[in-house]
């Protein structure tokens with residue numbers, strides 16, 4: 001199977017020494033979003049996925065492999081794991097790793113980090129490098145470019161620094177804030193930020209809140225949070241909960257904080273009704 | 277007591293036929309925010325409050341009355357109620373209404389609407405007009421002007437249309453979206469928007485959430501909601517709950533929606549752990 005070149009000539013940089021051969025596993029919404037920039041930068045992309053994305057890949061000018069063995073036999077500098085959090089274990093354990101012709105850099109972009117790190121270290125060949133990353137943006141928040149958006153990474157097992165830094169350069173060159181931290185630190189912070197945001201967004205969606213003719217600016221922000229988080233799959237949201245060991249405590253903290261506020265309101269109401 | 281003129285000459289329109297004599301009761305943060313624009317437009321402002329704001333009013337070039345009788349004897353086209361929701365009943369019942377020399381337009385800006393409407397209709401002289409309003413913005417969201425921000429109003433009892441429309445013009449001329457609706461409709465909508473926003477903001481403050489190096493855009497919006505709602509007084513927040521008859525149900529809806537989302541997460545987690 002011969003890979004076609006992007007026909008977005010106008011926005012495509014000419015491939016240079018820094019261009020990478022990147023094989024993507026899992027071609028869902030997030031991978032489709034990421035490749036647009038990678039193609040623009042002149043990287044050479046192949047993809048495989050559970051579902052058939054042949055037509056879409058043809059349109060994008062990249063190769064799609066229905067056969068995982070063929071995908072693995074093709075020569076990739078980077079294997080980029082873009083599957084859902086919940087399917088990673090199954091996907092990674094079924095990879096035909098024996099078809100790999102030479103060591104590659106395995107990178108994941110899952111929204112939790114300790115879990116894919118542990119799985120990758122457990123399953124992948126010891127001579128392959130492992131980079132755990134989390135671009136802190138998606139099709140919505142990164143629609144108008146990636147400038148100033150955070151990109152978290154942890155160089156878990158890197159021997160080939162050249163390939164690793166070329167991969168990181170994809171994000172650095174778009175203006176991302178490159179945040180190097182451990183997977184543990186990521187999961188601790190994101191349980192209190194991203195997971196909390198998704199939970200509140202889903203709660204607001206469950207309440208079916210809608211814009212009103214008398215919205216305050218604060219309420220408009222909540223509507224935006226509701227809309228952007230509901231656009232992500234429920235698999236993504238539940239992955240944030242199930243495979244981040246800090247998330248359960250934060251869900252509990254949210255519930256406790258809600259209880260506290262509710263009690264404060266009821267106490268104040270009783271004082272008003274019976275001021276004696 | 278002679279009112280001084282604003283010395284903000286550069287931004288002040290010259291007083292015209294449309295200028296009003298506005299007496300403000302309750303000179304807290306929101307009244308202080310409103311008067312800046314009223315002064316700029318050339319209205320003639322007097323204020324009274326529980327606390328002494330003589331120095332601040334001197335700086336603003338307006339009169340402050342420590343004595344409520346004197347305030348009421350001075351001749352006002354509009355009496356603007358800017359007290360907290362929780363103190364309105366006490367404040368309104370202690371007004372020396374007998375000192376009123378002629379009928380005035382009573383306006384309130386409370387963030388709930390059925391409650392002040394009922395109180396004003398019950399207590400104020402029958403020959404005084406009543407306009408219930410809620411500017412859907414505050415010192416934070418209206419910092420850079422009021423253009424495109426919503427202003428809700430209900431002409432509850434208006435005979436002098438001229439004074440009423442001159443008052444509304446204060447907001448219309450700044451570009452506010454003028455939303456005429458009943459007090460009931462306001463309370464129904466704002467229990468699902470503003471009260472919900474304040475509740476979530478307070479819950480996030482109770483959790484002590486803070487920016488992280490890997491914030492998503494959605495989480496940054498929640499931080500903003502937390503910060504702007506925590507800046508308002510707890511009296512304001514509890515007023516939204518105690519004196520809006522739709523708020524209790526929305527607090528319950530929020531709790532139920534949270535329970536639903538939590539159960540969905542736990543169900544999904546159990547399916548993952550025991551897929552049989």
Ligand SMILES: NC(=O)c1ccc[n+]([C@@H]2O[C@H](COP(=O)([O-])OP(=O)(O)OC[C@H]3O[C@@H](n4cnc5c(N)ncnc54)[C@H](OP(=O)(O)O)[C@@H]3O)[C@@H](O)[C@H]2O)c1
Pocket residue numbers: 025026027028029030031049050051052082083084085087090091109110111112134135136137138139232233235236239
């Ligand atoms: N969306 C974002 O904004 C964002 C941002 C940063 C990181 N991420 C991460 O990027 C990854 C992809 O996210 P996403 O938004 O595209 O949606 P997602 O629902 O998390 O994942 C969809 C992808 O997972 C694959 N998949 C799902 N179940 C599978 C199974 N049982 N077997 C094999 N493959 C399976 C899908 O394959 P098919 O399409 O072939 O069915 C698709 O490629 C996730 O790990 C997510 O945490 C997402």
Ligand SMILES: NC(=O)c1ccc[n+]([C@@H]2O[C@H](COP(=O)([O-])OP(=O)(O)OC[C@H]3O[C@@H](n4cnc5c(N)ncnc54)[C@H](OP(=O)(O)O)[C@@H]3O)[C@@H](O)[C@H]2O)c1
Pocket residue numbers: 301302303304305306307325326327328358359360361363366367385386387388410411412413414415508509511512515
């Ligand atoms: N802040 C906003 O963004 C906003 C927006 C729209 C509408 N509003 C409404 O505007 C009104 C004022 O809001 P605010 O932000 O200034 O804060 P607030 O805490 O709701 O009200 C403060 C005002 O209430 C007075 N007050 C409180 N307790 C009193 C008592 N026991 N007796 C007499 N006066 C008492 C204070 O008088 P002293 O200062 O003299 O102590 C001050 O003038 C509220 O009804 C609020 O719902 C506020």
